[in-house]
Amino acid sequence: MNAPDLSRLRPRLPSPLEPLEDERFTRxxxxxxxxxDDLIHTDLPGNKWRKLAPNLRAAAGRPVLTFGGAFSNHLRATAAAGRLLGFPxxxxxxxxxxxxxxxxPSLARCSADGMRLVFxxxxxxxxxxxxxxxxxxxxxxxxxxxxHVVPEGGSNALAAQGCADLGRELAGAADVVAVAVGTGGTLAGLAAGLARTGARALGIPVxxxxxxxxxxxxLQELAFGGPAGDWSLDERFHAGGYARTTPELDAFAxxxxxxHGLxxxxxYVAKLLHGLVRLTAEGAFEPGSTVAAVITGQPASFSR
Structure with missing residues (x-):
């Protein structure tokens, strides 16, 4: 079988990089x-595109089997890719x-896109x-x-290699690049892509x-043969765990x-931005530095 032609989906790459004026940072x-990254593709936004694209090429049109919870964005993106590219x-x-x-609604969308669901x-x-x-x-x-089996969240060696492009796109643009972390694949690749830029990657686990x-x-051992890039995790901002929130986080969002009208x-995104505001207030970033926040949420959630 031949690898699918992903270019016909017209991904928006590199994804836009936008400055945001916020006095909690500027002061x-x-x-x-x-x-x-949420604007890369309507049905495969953010790290979903970056992680799935190399896996879909490797699948070469074979059926793709993957894993997720009842509200998994990864399942939805995989199902959408199957519909758009014509594979089971x-x-x-x-x-x-x-x-x-x-x-x-999430699983109904998967089913409508042709995904066979097995509980x-x-x-x-x-x-x-x-x-x-x-x-x-x-x-x-x-x-x-x-x-072709893809793990939960899409995070495997191929996915990490795909996410390295994210770091390369940010070369010279920021001193710190921060991303919300679920399964670790995006951060593993991001850090590798930033390795020669002098920037460091910061993960905010959700x-x-x-x-x-x-x-x-x-993941870095499997994808790159060993440690790659400068990265760290700050695990204080998960708000109780995956899909959990708090009144403080809701008020912040x-x-x-x-x-900002966003x-x-x-x-994911609220925990990332909340963490960055807190870290900035704590003096974690040097005055004069530039911090880039990778937005991986659904594109519809960023348009009013």
């Missing part, structure tokens, strides 16, 4: 830029209790990296042969647990929207 002598997709969804129930119990889902468990999942999904550092190191996606 500390810090310049803020927004790297608008299978989504392994966490939670067998969801089987037989009406689909939520597995949470214990099996947690063990999906075990080769025997994965083999059983594939067997029960009827996808044992000629299928879930708690303290395990992402090892995940990122493993609403205030940011009112100041709707702020809550699960």
């Amino acid at each position: 500390h002598g810090v310049r803020l830029l927004l790297k608008r 997709t299978v989504g392994i969804v966490r939670g067998d209790e969801l089987a037989g129930r009406p689909l939520n 597995v119990d949470r214990t099996t889902y947690r063990a999906k990296r075990d080769p025997e468990v994965l083999a059983r999942i594939l067997r029960e999904a009827g996808a044992e042969e000629d299928v 879930l708690k647990g303290g395990f992402l550092g090892e995940e990122i190191r493993t 609403q205030d940011f929207e009112d100041r 709707a702020v996606e809550r699960h």
Whole structure:
């Protein structure tokens, strides 16, 4: 099979880089830029494009099987890619209790885009990296042969290599590049792409647990043969965990929207921007420095 021609989807690359005036940064002598990865593609925005594109080339038109929760943006992007490029997709969804129930809007969109949804119990889902468990999942999904498996969140070596382009696009533009972190693939690639620019990458995890550092190191080993670039994590801004929020975070996001006319996606973007405001107030960034925030939210959430 031949690799799909992704250029016919007309991605907006490089993604726009926009200055944003905000006195919470300027009063500390810090310049803020927004790297608008959310505008790369309507159906495959942000890091979804950067992570999926190399995996779709490797799949070369074969069915793509991947994993996610009931509200996974990664599942939605994979399903949309299948519809747009004409290849089958299978989504392994966490939670067998969801089987037989009406689909939520996110999973309904996946189904409408042609993705076959397979619900597995949470214990099996947690063990999906075990080769025997994965083999059983594939067997029960009827996808044992000629299928390209993409991990949860799309983060594998190919994805990290794709995200290195993000760092290269920012060469010379910023001293620090910050991104919200879910599975670690974007940060692993971003840091590698920044490696020769003198800039450092900062990850703001959106879930708690303290395990992402090892995940990122493993991804860099697989993708680049070892450590790549200067990166760090600040794990204080997850607001209780994935898909969690707090009244403080909601108030911050609403205030940011009112100041700048930009709707702020809550699960990733709000935590990233909130963390950057706090870090700036703490003096984490030198006066005169430029900080770029990578915006990976859905494009619809950034248009009023």
